[in-house]
Amino acid sequence: MLIDSHCHLDRIDLEPFDGSLDKVMDSARAAGVGHMLCVSISLEEYPTVRGIAERYADVSCSVGVHPGETEGADPTVEDLVSRGRDPRVVAIGETGLDYHYHPEDNEWQRERFRTHIRAAREVGKPLIIHTRDAREDTIRILKEEGADQVRGVMHCFTETWEMAQAALDLGFYISFSGIVTFRNADELREVARQVPDDRLLVETDSPYLAPVPHRGKGNHPAWVRDVAAKVAEVRGSDLESIAALTTRNYQQLFGALKD
Secondary structure, three states: OEEEEEEOHHHOOOHHHOOOHHHHHHHHHHOOEEEEEEOOOOOOOHHHHHHHHHHOOOEEEEEOOOOOOOOOOOOOHHHHHHHHOOOOEEEEEEEEEEOOOOOOOOHHHHHHHHHHHHHHHHHOOOEEEEEEOOHHHHHHHHHHOOHHHOOEEEOOOOOOHHHHHHHHHOOOEEEEOHHHHOOOOHHHHHHHHHOOHHHEEEOOOOOOOOOOOOOOOOOOHHHHHHHHHHHHHHOOOOHHHHHHHHHHHHHHHHOOOOO
16 A cells, blocks of 8 residues: 555545546546545645545545635634644644745745644644755754754655754654655755655645656656656665555554554
C-alpha cells in the first residue's frame, strides 16, 4: 500500500474524471494508494477539506494557512486548536515560510508560522512545513518554538542535504514529490538517497507538480506511485519496499489509519 502524504483533493480539476471526485479516488485506489492526507491552505477552504475527509474513510486532513496565502483570515492559536482537536485532523499546516514572492515584507509570515507551531504543541499534533528560500529562518523558528516536541514533515522537499539534516535532528520527516523525477533534480535525488529509512515520505502535492512521465498534466494521488518508484530507483530499492516503509513512517508520524 502507498500513502499520498500531501495532496489538495479540493483543488483537483475534475474534468478528466467526468466531474467526479469519486473517480479520482477510484483511480488512486486502483494504483495501490490506500490513504491520502488532504492538506488545508486557508481557514476559508478548511470546511471543504474537512468535508472530503468526512466523506472518504481513506482520507485524513489538516488545518492551517499556507505561508503564501494573503487572502482571508489570519489564524489565531485558538482557531487552529479548536479545529485541530477534530479526530480526522491529523496535523497542523501547511505552514512555514516562503520568501520567494515576499523577499522583504515577511515578518507576518514568521508570526503566522509561530502561531501554527504553538497550536501544534497545544493540540499535540505534528506540523506540515512548507519552506522556500527561507532555510535559516525556518530551522531557527522551529527550534525557538519547540517544534521538536511535536515533530512533523518537511513537505515537497527541495532544499539541501544540510537543511534536511537540520530538520532530521529536530525529529522531522522528509517528503518527496514529483520534483524528484524531474530531469534537473540530481541534487534533490542525492538528498532522497540519504534520508534514513525511518524518516522518508512520498507525496503528490496534487494538483501541482505532476511527476514524469505526466509533466504538464493536472496531478492526482494515483501518481504518487511514480514518485515512490523514482525514490526506490535512487535508493537502490524496489517499489514494494518503499511503499511499505513510507506507509509505516506515515503511521508513526500521523497515527494509525482509521477505518
